[in-house]
Amino acid sequence: MYVRAQDLGCLSTEQVHGEPGGEITVRPWGERSCYVDDPWGNSLCFVGAGTVYQG
Template identity: 65%
Template sequence: MRLFRVTLPVAAVESAARFYGAVLGQPGTRAAPDRHSFEVGQVRLDCRQVADGMPIPISEPVCFAVHDLEGFRQRVLDTGGEPPGEIIVEPSGERSFHCADPSGNALCFVEAGTERQD
């Protein structure tokens, strides 16, 4: 078994496509008028615009393991949206920062190789 798709609810698919395209360094694909998809390793990240009144954001962060933590933090800063948190080091040695996409969905970027496995 494997995880192959994660769907994030977004308020506006266009702004989500711009944000994730800039942060992930790829244009992604418009899969449908209300959905934009990105290939992230072996998992597809779908940003799906939801109808007014539907719940946004998700309550827990989606976490990405990346090899250039500082570079990804700069990419988030460069989007001009809500600034990301500072890079923190957990007692376990995990290095990460938290941020939010334009719809307020929580994201966490973790330096690859330092991820906690618990």
């Protein structure tokens, strides 16, 4: 998914808790995720299996 989003140029340029949203990063709450922007400007978050924050 990440490589495809990178090829399409839709990785997010926003910062998420001080880290680039478009990079695969382990977030402060433990999720390994990255953000992309869909064609309509919506931000989508993809989270690695087994790292979803359960609250």
